[in-house]
Amino acid sequence: MVTVLIPSGALGLNYDKEALRRGIAAKPDIIAIDGGSTDSGPSYLGRGRSKYARSSTKVEWAGLMEARAEAGCPLVIGTAGTCGTDSAVDWMLDITLEIAAEQGRPLKIAVLRSSQDPVIVAQAYGNSNVTPLENAPEIDANRIQDCTNIVALAGAEQINKALETGADIIIAGRTTDTAIITALPLARGCHAGGAWHGAKIGECGALCATNPQSGVILVDFDTEGFTVTPLADGAHASPHTVSAHMLYENSDPFILFEPGGHLDVTQAQYTALDQTRVRVTGSQWVPSDRYTVKLEGARRVGYQSVLLTLLRDRHYVENVDTWCADILTKCRAKAEARLGLAPEDFNIELRLIGRNATLGALENRVGETVEIGVLGIVTAQTTQLVDEIGKMLNPYLLHHPLTEAEEQPTFAFPFSPAEIERGEIFEFCLNHVMTLNDPMQAFRLDVQEVRFD
């Protein structure tokens, strides 16, 4: 049997310390935690940066490094630093070395890197080794090489290579959410379907149980399936909470594609062992003919500034569409004339908060509006242009009258200056897989020892 301790759904979301102590007392074979996701948008991958505060990450990681020393087992983080690029891995490694010095404990650290050279990915695309998944954007070799960062999602094979080094701590770049949990059970001969299914159920920590914010869970893997045990006070897993977790952020609740095959849980059986624990058997792992890894890529699409103005005057709230249309016409004409721009060189959007800012054209409700926030979004190819156009838009959003006859109005700016620079903006541009001859072909593994002699 292999016992995996999962402190929470992501490093940075905190974990219940008492529940973590219970997990250590259960003598886990490995502690595994996820460090990232695409869910916060393309900017993190585009910039190769973490979403969470360094100080929070350090406090939580230091607690897990203590727990690892006490448990005497490896500690692994997947998708380090939100996006799992090499820069994010280096950020995590730096934090780890800082904590190691403070804790004064010798360590063996394995670092698995997932960043891809866009030139090599473009070559693989040229050789038909990069293929689209469902609803993938159109790409070509140039689009691939435009990416500021591309990562490949490592699976169980690459994590097991890192575990084979005998490292105390593994800092992995982009991996699938499940890979860090499923790797050791697979290496020790546990049931393959159970290993992947248990990893999917466990990857968000206690989200598969009641009291989902409590974080810490234990998953025991064996030759037939797995058992889930949430560890916080008042947290219970039931066949319903566990099976319902297959719905979470999955487009298909029965099938999950992973490097080297797919998981099929159509025949899975969920049994309550008691009030807290659930046992699952009958999950199937179906190996694929080709070994593929998913790619994620982000490219810079421009620079952006935003401005916010608030309309509370009834006359303006009622005529906001006319007001916005007039501003757009006048401000666009001014930007074209004074900056020598073509219409396609820039974009100004005025988004109405309090009307349909969330759903846009899909909004189907209309209600009485007390006030409207007008969010001006200025996008162009350089930071200088965005700054200039934002400054041209500013006086319109402050003072533009509906008719020339009326007294000059003044609207509410919540900030000075009203323009807020967002800097570079990015888009995801890959939803593809890359075929590998060897699972390690697209990944690099380094080991370093930290000593305090």
Added chain:
Amino acid sequence: MTKLSDVVEKVRSKNAGPFWLTIDIFCGSAEAFERVARGVSTDRVAQLFKTETKALKRFDIPSLNVVKISLPRPAVQGTAADRDMHGASFAALVAEMTLN
């Protein structure tokens, strides 16, 4: 007119990666599940999202009393046309649907 939100426990929408949106209707009981399974056609959900029915994947799961619908995201996450990075607000559109 009965709204979906009047009979179900919860409607959740989430990103399933940057390119897909998935909507989970937790009906809470076998009775509510039957009502939703019969009273919400895939065509009507497609119209709500201004897309084609064939673009939607639907899973009626009686063991969980859940109806799950996945579709290509109305705008790819984080693009200029996207207004909701985490996609959680699309649930409101579905929750406010009337039941046939």
